[in-house]
Amino acid sequence: MSRPVVVVSDPLPEATLAELRPHCELRLVDGRDRADLLASVADAVALIVRSGTQVDHEVLAQAPALKIVARAGVGLDNVDVTYARSAGVTVVNAPDSNTVSVAEFTVGLVIASLRHICAAAQHVSEGEWRRSAFMGGELAGRTLGILGLGRVGRQVARRLTAFEMHVIAYDPHVSAAEAAEVGAELVTFDTLLTTSDVLTIHLPKSPATTGLLGESELARVKPSLCLVNTARGGIVDENALAAALKDGRIACAALDVFAEEPPRASPLLHLPNVLATPHLGAGTDSAQLRAGRSAVHSVLRVLETAGV
Numbered sequence: 001m002s003r004p005v006v007v008v009s010d011p012l013p014e015a016t017l018a019e020l021r022p023h024c025e026l027r028l029v030d031g032r033d034r035a036d037l038l039a040s041v042a043d044a045v046a047l048i049v050r051s052g053t054q055v056d057h058e059v060l061a062q063a064p065a066l067k068i069v070a071r072a073g074v075g076l077d078n079v080d081v082t083y084a085r086s087a088g089v090t091v092v093n094a095p096d097s098n099t100v101s102v103a104e105f106t107v108g109l110v111i112a113s114l115r116h117i118c119a120a121a122q123h124v125s126e127g128e129w130r131r132s133a134f135m136g137g138e139l140a141g142r143t144l145g146i147l148g149l150g151r152v153g154r155q156v157a158r159r160l161t162a163f164e165m166h167v168i169a170y171d172p173h174v175s176a177a178e179a180a181e182v183g184a185e186l187v188t189f190d191t192l193l194t195t196s197d198v199l200t201i202h203l204p205k206s207p208a209t210t211g212l213l214g215e216s217e218l219a220r221v222k223p224s225l226c227l228v229n230t231a232r233g234g235i236v237d238e239n240a241l242a243a244a245l246k247d248g249r250i251a252c253a254a255l256d257v258f259a260e261e262p263p264r265a266s267p268l269l270h271l272p273n274v275l276a277t278p279h280l281g282a283g284t285d286s287a288q289l290r291a292g293r294s295a296v297h298s299v300l301r302v303l304e305t306a307g308v
């Protein structure tokens with residue numbers, strides 16, 4: 001009897017692939033290579049992805065035997081969840097797998113931005129030593145605004161209250177009591193925009209959140225603002241943000257995510273007040289192992305239930 005085909009189209013740790021191998025024909029492909037992806041899913045029962053693969057209508061329509069799309073991570077914005085479910089395909093993610101890694105990375109970006117660590121390191125590597133060029137600011141006493149107080153947002157709040165930041169948050173699905181548990185004060189969207197010294201974004205990308213921070217929202221922030229985005233590109237309008245950074249209407253930004261990745265044509269690249277990283281929030285061994293295992297276990301459960 002032929003074994004069920006499982007396609008893995010983004011890198012997963014070998015230890016997680018080893019758990020799959022005895023149960024299936026494992027097909028490793030590059031999800032960014034559309035032709036290869038489309039050909040590979042034609043007889044697949046399961047597809048495991050990270051953020052590099054677009055699981056859109058075309059891919060799903062090409063995979064009539066598909067039973068599950070498992071996202072080894074959190075964001076499902078690269079999966080057409082509505083169409084998948086209407087076609088009877090289960091869609092799962094790995095909600096808690098990388099929360100701590102992203103929160104720690106966010107803290108790193110806040111500190112690096114306020115203290116100009118990356119620019120200063122580059123400066124020294126070029127043989128320079130102008131200490132006065134990198135005068136920074138303390139976190140303590142500054143107001144941290146958190147947009148989206150879910151798993152990552154809450155872990156960021158816990159960590160940055162320890163740095164004596166005053167933490168405020170906007171999230172319509174969270175109560176004041178839940179916010180208080182992690183040391184955050186729930187405020188309106190407008191208060192978040194107008195009073196944050198550092199504003200960090202931790203919400204999913206969806207039609208409702210795309211462009212949530214556009215020209216008019218960015219016009220209301222403090223000119224000294226440091227904007228941090230480890231959630232998704234496109235939640236902030238990149239053209240509006242680039243214009244504000246160029247005009248000094250926003251002091252700096254630390255961005256781990258871009259509307260297009262890699263961000264070949266982003267207006268934010270090469271600005272001196274932008275610290276850009278290549279979608280590294282979940283880039284730790286522990287997070288990738290947890291995310292990969294969670295996706296693999298979801299696939300194995302579905303295969304077992306379906307008897308394939």
Ligand SMILES: NC(=O)c1ccc[n+]([C@@H]2O[C@H](COP(=O)([O-])OP(=O)(O)OC[C@H]3O[C@@H](n4cnc5c(N)ncnc54)[C@H](O)[C@@H]3O)[C@@H](O)[C@H]2O)c1
Pocket residue numbers: 073074075076095098099102147148149150151152153170171172173174202203204205208209212230231232256257279280281282283
């Ligand atoms: N950079 C990375 O590697 C990386 C890793 C993990 C997650 N992420 C991104 O971070 C996002 C958040 O992750 P999470 O685990 O905290 O998700 P989560 O679902 O636990 O939390 C998201 C929160 O956003 C809130 N929210 C939704 N719409 C909102 C709005 N319009 N205004 C304010 N709040 C709103 C929700 O109520 C929820 O509390 C993910 O969806 C993903 O896109 C990025």
Ligand SMILES: O=C(O)CC[C@@H](O)C(=O)O
Pocket residue numbers: 050051052072073074075076098279282283
């Ligand atoms: O695929 C990755 O490692 C990025 C994961 C991250 O963006 C997520 O949403 O979990």
